[in-house]
Structure formats: structure tokens, C-alpha cells
Amino acid sequence: xxxxxxxxxxxxINVCPQKVLERGNEFNIYGYRYVSPKYIEKCVxxxxxxxxxxxxxxxxxxxxx
Amino acid sequence: xxxxxxxxxxxxxxxAIIAGLKFYxxxxxxxxxxxxxxxxSKLPTKGGVVLQxxxxxxxxxxxxxxxxxxxxxxxxxxxxxxxxxxxxxxxxIMTETPLVLAYVMRAGxxxxxxxxxxxxxxxxxxxxxxxNYELVVYAPWSVQECLDLTIKAFNVSxxxxxxxxxxxxxxxxxxxxxxxxxxxxxxxxxxxxxxKVPRDKYKPYEPEEDLVPPMACFGEGYRVLVExxxxxxxxxxxxxxxxxxxxxxxxxxxxxxxxxxxSDSATYLVDDADYVLIAYxxxxxxxxxxxxxxxxxxxxxxxYRPKLLWPLDEEMLINSTIxxxxxxxxxxxxxxxxxxISRVLRNKEVISIPIIDIEVPTPDEIFExxxxxx
Amino acid sequence: xxxxxxxxxxxxxxxLPHIWCPGCGIGIVISxxxxxxxxxxxxxxxxxxxxxxxxxxxxxxxxxxxLNFDSAHVIHGRAIxxxxxxxxxxxxxxxxxxxxxxxxxAIGGNxxxxxxxxxxxxxxxxxxxxxxxxxxxxxxxxxPMKVYxxxxxxxxxxxxxxxxxxxxxxxxxxxxxASVTHPHLIExxxxxxxxxxxxxxxxxxxxxxxxxxxxxxxxxxxxxFNKLKSMIKFKAKPSIDESDIVWGKEIVLGEYVNEYKxxxxxLLYGS
Amino acid sequence: MRYELxxxxxxxxxILLIGRVLGVAxxxxxxxxxxxxxxxxxxxxxxxxxxxxIISNNEEELDFIKxxxxxxxxxxxxxxxxxxSSLVKSNxxxxxxxxxxxxxxxxxxxxxxxxxxxxxxxxxxxxxxxANMVALGHLIGTTKLINPEAVEMAIDEVVGxxxxxxxxxAFRLGLNIGV
Numbered sequence: 001x002x003x004x005x006x007x008x009x010x011x012x013i014n015v016c017p018q019k020v021l022e023r024g025n026e027f028n029i030y031g032y033r034y035v036s037p038k039y040i041e042k043c044v045x046x047x048x049x050x051x052x053x054x055x056x057x058x059x060x061x062x063x064x065x
Numbered sequence: 066x067x068x069x070x071x072x073x074x075x076x077x078x079x080x081a082i083i084a085g086l087k088f089y090x091x092x093x094x095x096x097x098x099x100x101x102x103x104x105x106s107k108l109p110t111k112g113g114v115v116l117q118x119x120x121x122x123x124x125x126x127x128x129x130x131x132x133x134x135x136x137x138x139x140x141x142x143x144x145x146x147x148x149x150x151x152x153x154x155x156x157x158i159m160t161e162t163p164l165v166l167a168y169v170m171r172a173g174x175x176x177x178x179x180x181x182x183x184x185x186x187x188x189x190x191x192x193x194x195x196x197n198y199e200l201v202v203y204a205p206w207s208v209q210e211c212l213d214l215t216i217k218a219f220n221v222s223x224x225x226x227x228x229x230x231x232x233x234x235x236x237x238x239x240x241x242x243x244x245x246x247x248x249x250x251x252x253x254x255x256x257x258x259x260x261k262v263p264r265d266k267y268k269p270y271e272p273e274e275d276l277v278p279p280m281a282c283f284g285e286g287y288r289v290l291v292e293x294x295x296x297x298x299x300x301x302x303x304x305x306x307x308x309x310x311x312x313x314x315x316x317x318x319x320x321x322x323x324x325x326x327x328s329d330s331a332t333y334l335v336d337d338a339d340y341v342l343i344a345y346x347x348x349x350x351x352x353x354x355x356x357x358x359x360x361x362x363x364x365x366x367x368x369y370r371p372k373l374l375w376p377l378d379e380e381m382l383i384n385s386t387i388x389x390x391x392x393x394x395x396x397x398x399x400x401x402x403x404x405x406i407s408r409v410l411r412n413k414e415v416i417s418i419p420i421i422d423i424e425v426p427t428p429d430e431i432f433e434x435x436x437x438x439x
Numbered sequence: 440x441x442x443x444x445x446x447x448x449x450x451x452x453x454x455l456p457h458i459w460c461p462g463c464g465i466g467i468v469i470s471x472x473x474x475x476x477x478x479x480x481x482x483x484x485x486x487x488x489x490x491x492x493x494x495x496x497x498x499x500x501x502x503x504x505x506l507n508f509d510s511a512h513v514i515h516g517r518a519i520x521x522x523x524x525x526x527x528x529x530x531x532x533x534x535x536x537x538x539x540x541x542x543x544x545a546i547g548g549n550x551x552x553x554x555x556x557x558x559x560x561x562x563x564x565x566x567x568x569x570x571x572x573x574x575x576x577x578x579x580x581x582x583p584m585k586v587y588x589x590x591x592x593x594x595x596x597x598x599x600x601x602x603x604x605x606x607x608x609x610x611x612x613x614x615x616x617a618s619v620t621h622p623h624l625i626e627x628x629x630x631x632x633x634x635x636x637x638x639x640x641x642x643x644x645x646x647x648x649x650x651x652x653x654x655x656x657x658x659x660x661x662x663x664f665n666k667l668k669s670m671i672k673f674k675a676k677p678s679i680d681e682s683d684i685v686w687g688k689e690i691v692l693g694e695y696v697n698e699y700k701x702x703x704x705x706l707l708y709g710s
Numbered sequence: 711m712r713y714e715l716x717x718x719x720x721x722x723x724x725i726l727l728i729g730r731v732l733g734v735a736x737x738x739x740x741x742x743x744x745x746x747x748x749x750x751x752x753x754x755x756x757x758x759x760x761x762x763x764i765i766s767n768n769e770e771e772l773d774f775i776k777x778x779x780x781x782x783x784x785x786x787x788x789x790x791x792x793x794x795s796s797l798v799k800s801n802x803x804x805x806x807x808x809x810x811x812x813x814x815x816x817x818x819x820x821x822x823x824x825x826x827x828x829x830x831x832x833x834x835x836x837x838x839x840x841a842n843m844v845a846l847g848h849l850i851g852t853t854k855l856i857n858p859e860a861v862e863m864a865i866d867e868v869v870g871x872x873x874x875x876x877x878x879x880a881f882r883l884g885l886n887i888g889v
Contacts, residue, residue, distance in 0.1 A: 002443055005455055009462030009648075009660045030456065051474075051622035054466025055456060056444045070737045070744070088528055090520075114527050114707065119553040123520035126513065130493070130524025133511065134532075138524070156514050207745075207772075240775055241730070241746040243737030283509040284529045286488045290504075291511035293496075301454065302504060347775065354773035424749075428774055 005057035006034035012049035012058055018042040021049060066251060069244045073211040073237035074099035076244055077167050078107070080215035081139055083248055084165075085256070087113045088131035088138040090124040092146060095179040096235040097169035100141040121146035125153040125166070132162045133291055135282035137219060141167035144186055145176065148193070154228055155194035158316060160291050161226035161270070161278065163257055165218045170234040172423050181423035182235035184346055184397040188404075190230055191375045197313055199320035201327055202230045202375040204345045208242035214329070214372060220255035221327050225319055226277050232374060234397075236347040236425045260287060270312075271298040276319035320376060329372040332385050334360065338367030340439055341389040343382075343406055345371055347425045348397045355428035355435075364439070374402070379409045386410060391438060393418050395431050446473045449487070449507050457505050459498060462660020464619035464645030468566050469502050471617075471625035472535070478630055479533075491532045493522040495547060498573045498647075499539035499566040516546030519554050522561045530560070530704045533633055540567045540581040544602055548580070551602075551640075555609040558637040560702035564629065565602060565640070568647035569686075576650035583686035587654050602642050603682035607696050612637030614696035616682070618644040620668040624692060631694070637702035644671075644690055712766040713855065714777045718794050719786025719807075721750055721759045724842030728784065729761030731846060731864045732856070736765050738867075739860035743769045747776055758790055765855070782853065784845050785811055786827070805849055807841065823852060825887050831880055840880035847884020858885055 006028060012035055013021045022038040035058070037043065045062040071079065078100045081089070089108060091101045105115045114131075118124045124140045131138040142150060147168050157164055170186050172178040190202055201221055203214040215231050222229040258279040260267045269289045272278045278298075281287035290300030295312055297303050320327070333353060335341055344352035349370045356366045369385040371377060386392050391414045394403035400419030407415045418434045420426035442448055450473075459465050479485060490508040494500035496515035503510040509532075513521050518536045526534045536543075543551055543565040554561065570588060571577040577590040580600040587594055607614045612635055615628040625643055632639035646652065646667055648660040657663035670690045674681075677693035684690050715732070719725045726748050736742040745764045751757030762777040780798045785791040787810040795815050798804060804820045809828035814820070825848060828841040835844075843865070850858055858881075865881060866874045 007456065007461035011462055011467075011660055011664055014661045014664060032461070050445075051470065051626075052467060053470065054459060054463055056446060056450065056466070056470060057456075059444050068738045070734045088524065090524065116523075116527065118520065119549055122517060123523075123550050123553070126517040126520035127524035129513070130511070130521035131528045132524070133521075134525045134528035136528040152514055153517065156517075160511075160513075236747070236775065239748065241733050241744070241748070242772075243733075243742070243744050283491050283525055284488065284532050285509075287509070288488075288507055289509050291513065292504075293513055351774050354778075357773055424747075425775060427776070428778070 001034060001036060002057050003028045003034040004030065005055045006032055007055050007057075008032040008034060009054065010035070011052045011054065015048045015052045017046065017048065018044055067246050069246055070241055071208055071244050072099065072239055072241050073205070073208050073233055074169065074239070075103050076208045076211035077141070077215045077231060077233065078103035079246065080212040081165065081219065082107060082111055083246070083252065083254075084216045084219035085137045085254055086139055086219070087136035088128065089113070089115045089140065090118055090127040090131070090138070091140050091142070092118055092121045092124050094121075094143045094146045096171055096238045097141040097143050097167060099238070100167055100169075121149040122153065125150040128164050129153060129157050129160070129162045132164050133283050133289070135285070137163070137223070139165040139167065141169065143169050143171050144173045147186070147190070151193040152195070155196050156293050157228040158194065158196065158198045158200070159293055161280070161316075162228065163222040163226050163280075164228045165215065165222055165231060166228060167215070167231045167233065169238045170232065172235070178423055180235060182347065182397065182425060183421065183423065184234060184348060185401075187232065187374060187398070188401045190232055197317065199317050199376050200230065201225070201227055201320060201373070202232050203329065203372055204232045204374045205237065205372070206346055206349045206370065208237070208240065209244050210372065211237060212244055212246065216252060216254070217329070220253070223255045223257045224277070224326065225323055226257065226280055227320060232346065234347055264288065268298040269300045270296060272315060272319070276315050276322060324376065324378065327373060328378040328381065330378055330381050330385075331368075331370045331372060333368040333370075335367035335369060335385045336388070337365055338388065339365045339390050340393065341367045341369050341386045342393045342395055343369045343371075344395040345374055345402070348395055351426050351428050351431060352395045355431050358428060377405055377409065382406065382409055386413065389413070391416060393435055393438070395420065395426065397422060397426055446470060446477070449473045449476065451505050451507050454505050458501055460649040462646065462648045462664070463498070464568065464643075464647070465499050465502065465566055467619040467622055468564065468625055468643045468645065469505070469537075471622045472537070472564065472629050475626045475629035475633065479633055484634075485533055489531060489533050491522075491525055491534045492537060493518045493525070493534065494537045495542040496573075497539040497542045499537055500542055502537045516542055517550065518542065519547060519550040519561070519563065523554060523559055526559065526561055526704065527707065530708060534561045536561060536563045538563070538565055539572070540565060540569065540579050541571050544600055545580045551606065552609065555606050555611040555638045555640065557703045558610050558612060558700060560636050560638070560704045562629070562632045562639045562641070565642050566645045567602070567642050568645040568651055569599070570647055570651040570654070572647045572650050576654060583684070586686075599684060601683050602640075603695050604679055606640045607679050607682075610700075611640060611696060612698045612700055612702065613639035613694070615640075615694045616642045616644065616692050618667065618671050618690065618692055619646055620664060620671055621673070621692065624673070628694065631697075635699055636705060637700055644684070712764070712768070712771045713782060714780045715763040715765065716777045716780035716783040716794060716797055717761045717763070718783070718790035719759055720789065721757050723759065723786045724839065725759040725786060726750065726761055727868070728842050728846050729763055730868050731861060732763060734868055735856050735860040735864035739863050740856050742767055742856075743772050745772050745775050758793065760790070760794065782849065784849060786842070786845065788812060803853065805845055807845060809841070823848065827884070830883060834883055835876065835880050837876060840877055843877045843880035844884035847881040848887045849884075851885035851887065851889065
């Protein structure tokens with residue numbers, strides 16, 4: 001997460017098939033409660049969140065790739 | 066050097082080629098169309114492109130795009146078309162895009178008389194586009210000047226990164242005259258300044274001492290930003306007083322502070338003149354004929370003829386009329402540029418001679434008014 | 440500029456975050472466009488310096504402010520003619536016009552029509568959110584009938600313009616419709632568009648939760664997103680006849696025109 | 711030297727071509743300065759057609775772009791003679807095509823040179839369309855305003871290859887009128 005780019009729209013949470021993401025409780029510098037990958041261990045690297053994020057705030061790095 | 070026999074419109078087109086034109090976009094409109102047709106036939110043989118667009122709006126926007134691709138670019142039109150172009154003219158001013166617009170005036174308002182002349186649009190050309198700016202406008206009085214001032218228009222537009230307007234009229238457009246054509250190196254051609262720094266140091270709107278920023282174009286690796294919003298030196302939008310003031314004053318001052326490079330006017334027998342006639346464009350030919358006639362009768366009359374209509378060279382105007390008892394401003398309209406003259410010559414008697422004549426005011430018509438005052 | 444996100448090299452990251460509202464679909468389109476461009480660049484078809492993006496005025500048009508290409512943010516409706524000026528002088532440039540439905544279809548509609556007719560070698564990406572967003576929610580030529588907007592307070596009486604049908608009727612090489620609900624398709628269509636000469640047009644159905652969503656009772660981005668997704672149908676070879684957008688019922692995505700005729704530039708300069 | 715020339719006739723009589731050839735001959739091949747303004751009624755063939763030329767060896771003498779008092783005039787038709795005769799100096803030299811001009815004003819001191827340009831063109835050349843060049847030849851042969859060779863070069867340039875010989879033949883025919 002690039003936390004200061006997140007605008008808390010929730011689209012990534014909506015598209016994640018594995019329910020990895022959750023809206024956090026902390027605010028970024030613009031006052032948004034940015035999303036965090038709370039259950040990262042469930043991530044399968046599908047990148048739907050990265051592709052749906054309108055704010056270039058989230059990206060997926062898959063180990064070994 | 067070669068001699069040609071051309072119309073005013075042909076001369077504008079010929080001059081554009083000499084100046085290095087590589088892109089013309091236009092929409093046919095009388096009385097400017099021969100510029101388009103002449104270029105359509107000649108420019109492709111010189112490696113240039115001529116395109117007809119769906120309207121004048123598209124034409125001038127394509128010209129702005131072509132200029133940012135690095136080409137010298139122009140369009141030509143008349144009143145109705147110019148009215149459509151003014152939003153993009155403002156864009157060209159804001160983005161500091163070099164281009165030349167040949168404006169061949171015809172009788173208006175509205176569709177008016179498409180084939181006939183008038184000088185109704187001298188104020189419109191200066192003030193039609195929104196925002197505050199200085200606009201460079203040249204007005205030729207002969208076919209030779211259509212040629213010379215078009216080359217100058219290109220040079221100034223490249224030098225200052227501004228749109229420059231060549232203001233002709235239906236009469237000049239279609240008269241035939243002998244023209245002396247000089248090509249480089251006999252005539253000097255100016256090209257826009259290019260950046261002297263690498264990409265990471267380049268800012269597209271950072272001026273040099275002359276207030277003109279060097280211009281990188283598309284495809285040259287500089288990642289330029291053409292920005293119609295108020296912008297800082299990087300081209301980044303900034304809605305602050307500081308940035309707005311800096312930008313607007315620079316756009317104005319880069320023309321005003323370089324006025325000595327663009328100023329152009331002619332005088333005839335003003336030194337001992339009791340009366341000075343002021344006229345521009347084709348009407349100045351009539352004023353000049355009248356002056357020659359009156360001089361032969363011993364009446365001391367002279368001519369001041371601004372070739373650079375905007376911005377008016379106030380110092381030249383004042384110096385050329387300093388001894389005159391009266392100043393007459395002759396125009397083929399209801400008397401509009403006289404307001405600019407009166408503004409500068411506040412302490413002089415300035416008399417407007419507005420003559421609407423769909424060809425050109427005749428010397429007799431001018432004298433008819435003038436004789437009441439001398 | 441710090442490069443963190445994989446697309447950051449194509450962004451002026453010092454200008455992020457961008458101005459678009461939370462959940463706005465424009466960012467999704469731009470992200471997909473950059474991946475399509477990145478794929479071409481990594482396959483060696485062209486370089487980052489060969490890409491030119493041009494936009495007019497509107498929310499979508501602001502995209503060029505953030506893109507690290509040679510870019511132009513010009514006046515309302517006139518991005519296409521500017522782009523044509525660029526392309527004919529520098530034929531090697533990949534010229535992409537990005538705009539909203541107001542910019543491209545309303546005020547700029549005539550230029551869209553004639554550049555498609557010329558099969559001019561540019562790619563036009565129209566982000567269709569069916570409303571004027573930047574000015575606060577006025578009716579657009581793409582707004583569905585009966586919808587409330589600030590300038591149709593009694594409901595929109597006009598039929599929406601079907602851009603797919605319009606552009607497909609002209610001499611163009613590529614017409615496709617994508618949706619922000621399916622970013623992979625946006626990417627694929629833009630990639631395909633950039634792989635050919637001639638005119639290419641991609642309509643991307645987008646969501647504007649802040650304005651359009653508010654008008655139709657879907658203020659929450661996720662709810663609006665899911666509402667749109669429920670209408671979307673993908674077809675490998677859709678027919679023009681099924682391209683009408685019937686809000687609430689069906690929006691068919693797919694490649695409507697997919698041809699490889701010579702573009703204008705080849706006719707102008709030869710091959 | 712400074713001459714004002716008025717050439718007038720009906721649309722279709724080749725009035726503007728006379729002006730064009732004279733203009734090219736003077737400006738490109740005789741080192742003279744020229745201003746020519748053309749006027750014609752675009753809508754109807756047979757309306758007024760008129761070319762005003764100012765020719766001078768001094769650029770400063772080219773002022774007003776139209777004829778004020780013509781030193782020399784060609785009238786190819788009665789209607790335009792009537793309409794524009796007041797633009798000719800009282801001692802001006804006037805060429806008339808007798809084929810179409812029968813009456814001349816009596817109250818002026820014009821030096822009138824006349825021939826049936828159209829009939830001559832028809833009889834000698836077999837084409838009435840070159841009557842204009844016969845008239846031009848008559849003017850050049852009698853005024854010596856411009857060297858005939860310069861005019862022939864101008865004809866080559868203006869009318870194009872296909873018609874140039876025919877036009878030059880007509881021009882020479884005019885040159886020899888009265889010789």
C-alpha cells in the first residue's frame with residue numbers, strides 16, 4: 001500500500017476474492033482511513049485489487065516472480 | 066531574388082513557404098481561400114502538409130498541435146471563421162505556441178459581404194480572445210508587404226513563442242502587384258529556441274532573460290506539458306495569486322519588453338506636416354494618394370502608417386505627429402482604431418474619418434471630410 | 440521521482456494523489472491504459488518517448504496532468520484536432536486522446552466524427568460516466584432518459600447518444616466498449632487499439648459515484664460499481680445492434696469493429 | 711512615368727486576361743511597378759468586367775489602388791463604355807472594339823483608336839475569344855508602353871502552353887493594326 005494515495009473508496013476490498021483487505025483505523029495525511037492487507041497470508045496474487053484501484057495506491061508483489 | 070506578379074493572398078502563402086511553413090490547416094472562407102489553395106498546391110512539394118478540417122475550430126487547434134510537434138504552422142480565415150478560432154487563440158497565448166494566423170477581413174457584421182472589404186475587425190482581432198495578453202498584429206498595405214510582413218510574422222512568432230496575426234482585407238487579398246521575393250540567406254528566418262539543458266533539468270515554461278522559454282517539442286524526449294490551466298514553470302497547475310500574477314505579467318511583458326524587435330511603421334513627409342493622416346492596410350493607400358495630391362497643391366500633409374497595429378508603438382506615433390496641428394485617422398469602418406490613437410495623443414486634436422466603402426475609401430471621399438477641418 | 444508502484448515510471452508521481460473523487464472510475468481506466476502501454480514498450484514496439492497523450496477539459500481530461508509522456512491538456516472538445524496536428528507532423532508518435540463523454544461526444548462530437556471518417560491514426564479513449572462531473576452533475580448526451588441531473592431537474596427527456604453505433608458507421612479501424620468493472624478488458628482493448636494504424640475508439644463505461652451515483656441513488660462507490668457490474672455482458676463478437684446502453688438492464692462490452700485498413704498517415708506519406 | 715489604365719467590357723470578353731498579361735509583362739519582364747485590381751460580377755456572365763492598372767517605373771507612385779483618371783482605356787463593349795467613360799481623362803487614349811461599340815461621347819477630347827477586334831479575331835484567327843489579345847496588341851503597338859517581346863513572354867506564362875500560340879498570333883495581329 002502507498003497509504004497516502006488511498007482514498008478509502010473500498011473498490012479493492014469489494015473485488016478481492018480472498019478477503020485479504022480491510023479498511024484500517026488509521027488516517028493518512030489526507031484524512032482517509034486507508035486500506036490495509038490485514039490477511040495477507042490469504043493473498044493468491046490475482047492483482048484484481050491493483051487493477052481496480054483508481055489511485056495507484058495498491059500493488060501486488062508476488063515472491064519469486 | 067526573383068520577381069513575381071501575385072495577389073495579396075498568393076504573397077502571404079508564398080511568404081509562409083519561405084519562412085519555413087510545414088503545416089497548414091484551414092476551412093475555406095472568402096476572401097482568404099486563395100491562401101489555402103495556393104499552399105495546397107505548393108506546400109506538399111516542399112515537404113509540408115496541408116489539411117482541410119471540418120471547421121475553423123479544428124483548424125487552429127490542429128495548427129497548435131502541429132506547432133508542438135515542431136512544425137511552423139499557420140491557418141487563414143476571415144471574420145466568421147476568426148470568431149470561431151478565438152478560444153484556441155487564447156490557448157496558443159497561454160501555452161506560448163508559435164503560429165501565424167492570416168486574417169483577411171471582409172465586410173460584416175455576420176456574413177456581411179463575403180467578397181468585399183472593410184476594416185471592421187481591428188478591435189476584435191486584438192480583444193476577442195479571453196484573458197489578458199498582448200497580441201502581435203501586422204497590417205500590410207501592399208502585396209509586397211503581404212509577403213514581407215508574413216515572413217516577419219513567422220519570425221516574431223518563433224522568437225517570442227506567440228501567435229501572430231497578419232491582418233489583411235478583401236481588397237488587398239485580390240489586387241495583383243509586382244513582388245520582389247528573397248529567400249534565405251537573402252532574408253533572415255528565425256527558428257524557436259530549443260532547450261539547452263537535459264530532460265531532468267528542463268522546465269517547459271521557464272523563461273530566459275528575454276522572458277521567452279526555450280521550446281521542447283513532442284517526440285524529443287523532454288516530456289513536455291502543454292497546459293491550458295494557469296501553470297508554474299514546470300507546467301503544473303497552480304491556483305494561486307503568485308503563480309497567476311507571474312504568468313500573466315510575463316505573457317504580457319514578453320511582448321512589450323521585446324517591442325523594439327517587433328515594431329514596424331512607416332511615415333511619409335511628417336517632418337514639416339501641419340496635418341498628419343493616420344491609416345493602415347489598404348485604406349492607407351488612399352490616404353497616401355491624397356497626401357501626394359495635396360502636397361502638389363502646397364498643403365503640408367503627412368502620413369503615419371502603423372504596420373504593427375498591436376501593440377501600437379506609442380513612441381513612434383507621438384514622434385511622428387509631434388508637429389502636427391491636427392491628426393486625422395482614416396479607416397474603412399465606423400471609426401474604431403481612432404480610439405487607440407486618441408488614447409495616446411490625448412493632447413492633440415484627433416479627427417476620425419470613418420468611411421465605409423466595400424472596395425476601399427477613395428482619396429476624394431477622404432478629402433470630402435478632411436477639407437472641413439483644414 | 441520515487442518509483443514505488445509498478446506504473447510510477449509513467450506517472451508524474453510528484454503530482455499524486457490525483458484530483459479524482461474516491462471511487463471514480465477514471466483512475467481505473469488510466470491504470471489499465473498504462474499497463475497496455477507498458478506491455479507494448481516491454482515488447483519493444485515503441486518507447487515511452489514515442490507516446491503522446493492529449494486531452495481537453497473535464498475530469499477525465501485531467502489525466503494528462505499526471506502522465507509522464509509528452510502531454511497536452513488543451514481546451515474543451517478540441518483534443519482530437521490538436522492530436523491530428525501532432526500526428527501528421529510526427530507520424531512516429533503514438534497519439535492517444537483521453538476524454539470524457541462531454542469532451543469527446545458533446546462539444547467535441549464533430550471532431551470525433553471527422554477524425555473517424557478520415558481513419559486518422561490516433562487512439563481515442565472516451566471515459567463515459569454519463570454525466571458532467573467537473574461542473575457538478577449536468578446532463579450529458581450520454582445520460583440515460585428520465586435521470587435527474589442539475590440541468591434536467593424534471594428528468595432527462597433526450598435519448599442518449601450511442602457512440603459505438605456512431606463511430607462504427609464511419610470508416611474506422613477499431614471500435615470497442617469496455618467497462619471499469621472489467622479492467623483486464625480495458626487493458627486488452629487499448630493494447631489492441633495501439634497495435635494498428637488508423638482510427639481506434641474505445642468507450643469505457645465508468646462510474647461517477649459523487650455526481651451520477653448521487654443522482655441515481657448510488658452514492659457509495661462499491662454499490663454503484665456492483666450495480667454497473669450487474670448490467671455488463673461481454674461478447675466476443677457483439678453486433679452493432681446490441682450496442683445501445685439500457686441503464687439498469689444491459690450494457691454489452693466487446694470489440695465492435697476490428698479491422699486493419701490503411702490509416703490516413705499511410706495515404707499521406709506512403710508506406 | 712506613371713500610367714493609369716482602365717480595361718472594361720462584358721464578362722466573357724477576356725478583360726481580366728488583358729490585365730493579367732499586361733501586369734506580368736510590366737512587372738516581371740519590363741522592370742516596372744504595377745497595381746492591378748480586378749472586378750467582375752461573379753453571378754452572371756455578361757455583367758461588368760473591369761481591370762484597373764497603375765503602371766509606373768517608380769514604386770512610390772503606386773498609391774491608390776484603383777484608377778482615378780485613366781490615361782489609357784480599352785472598352786470592349788458599349789455598356790461599359792457608357793458606365794465608365796467618366797473615369798477616363800479628357801485627353802486620354804481610348805481603344806474601342808467597334809464590333810460592340812458604336813457610339814462615343816462627343817464632349818471629350820479623347821484620342822480614339824478603333825478596330826473591330828472581335829470581327830478581326832474571328833476572320834483572321836478563327837476564334838473570337840482572342841479578341842482581347844488583338845486589342846492588347848493594338849494598345850502595345852501604338853503606345854509602345856511595353857516591349858512586345860515582354861508581352862509575348864507574359865502570354866506564354868499566363869495562358870499556358872495549349873493556348874499560347876493562338877493568343878500570341880492574335881496579339882501580333884493587333885500590333886500590326888494600322889501599320
